[in-house]
Amino acid sequence: MGRPRRFESSRVVAAAAVLFDSDGYEGSSMDRLVQVTGVHRGSLYATFGSKRGLFLACLRVAVTSTAPSGSGLLLVALGELASRDEEVRAICAEAIDAWGDQAAHELGRRLLARAGLMKGNE
Amino acid sequence: MNNVTIDRSRGMLVVEPRRLNKLWGFVRRIEVSLSQVRGATHDPGAAQEYKGVRAPGLGLPGHKWVGTWRKDGERHYWNVKGGRDVVVVEVSTPRFNRLYLSVEEPRKVVDAINAAIAHQN
Numbered sequence: 001m002g003r004p005r006r007f008e009s010s011r012v013v014a015a016a017a018v019l020f021d022s023d024g025y026e027g028s029s030m031d032r033l034v035q036v037t038g039v040h041r042g043s044l045y046a047t048f049g050s051k052r053g054l055f056l057a058c059l060r061v062a063v064t065s066t067a068p069s070g071s072g073l074l075l076v077a078l079g080e081l082a083s084r085d086e087e088v089r090a091i092c093a094e095a096i097d098a099w100g101d102q103a104a105h106e107l108g109r110r111l112l113a114r115a116g117l118m119k120g121n122e
Numbered sequence: 123m124n125n126v127t128i129d130r131s132r133g134m135l136v137v138e139p140r141r142l143n144k145l146w147g148f149v150r151r152i153e154v155s156l157s158q159v160r161g162a163t164h165d166p167g168a169a170q171e172y173k174g175v176r177a178p179g180l181g182l183p184g185h186k187w188v189g190t191w192r193k194d195g196e197r198h199y200w201n202v203k204g205g206r207d208v209v210v211v212e213v214s215t216p217r218f219n220r221l222y223l224s225v226e227e228p229r230k231v232v233d234a235i236n237a238a239i240a241h242q243n
C-alpha cells in the first residue's frame with residue numbers, strides 16, 4: 001500500500017469542501033486540492049480513490065450539517081454532477097427530500113444568494 | 123496514448139497502449155478487475171510531479187513517460203504523452219497501485235470508470 005501517511009481526514013475534507021464550494025467541481029484542480037489540503041497528491045488518491053471520491057466525502061458531510069456553507073456544495077453537485085452521476089444524484093435527492101415542498105424555493109433562494117442577487121441576508 | 127475500455131461482461135477495466143508505445147517494451151496491455159479499481163480522475167497536473175524511480179521505464183521530461191515507476195513503496199504504471207489529457211486511475215492490484223494514462227477524451231473515460239465502480243461501494 002505504501003508508506004502510511006498521517007493526516008486527519010475530517011480536516012482534509014473540510015479544506016477541500018471550501019475549495020469545491022468556491023471553485024466548483026470541474027474548476028477545482030488536483031493541484032489546488034493538494035495546495036489547500038496540504039496533503040500529497042498520492043495520499044489523496046490513496047485515501048479517496050479519486051477527486052470524485054473526495055467530493056463525495058465533502059458532499060456527505062455537507063448534506064448532514066445545517067451550516068450555510070453546506071448548501072454551496074449541494075448546488076455544485078446539482079449543477080455539475082447530478083445529471084451524469086447516479087450516486088451524487090441520490091445524495092442530492094435525499095437532501096432535497098428533507099426540505100419537502102419548499103425544496104425548489106429554498107434552492108432557488110440559496111442559488112440567488114450565492115450569486116449575490118438576494119436582497120437582505122441569506 | 124491509450125485505449126481505455128470497460129468490459130462489463132467480464133467486469134474488467136482494459137487499458138491498451140496504442141501501437142508505437144507497445145514496441146518500446148515498457149508498457150503492456152493491462153486488465154484490472156473493476157473490483158480492484160478505486161477511482162479515476164482527470165488530472166492535468168499529475169505529470170509535473172516527481173514520479174519516483176524508473177523501474178523500468180523511459181522518461182523524456184516534459185514530453186513522455188512510459189513504463190513503471192516506484193515511489194513511496196508503490197508501483198505506478200505510466201503511459202503518458204504531454205500532460206493535459208492525463209487520467210489517474212487508483213487501483214489495488216498485486217502489480218500496480220496507480221495508473222497514469224494519456225487518453226483522448228479524459229472526462230468521458232473518467233465518468234465511465236467511476237460509473238462502473240460506483241455500485242460496488
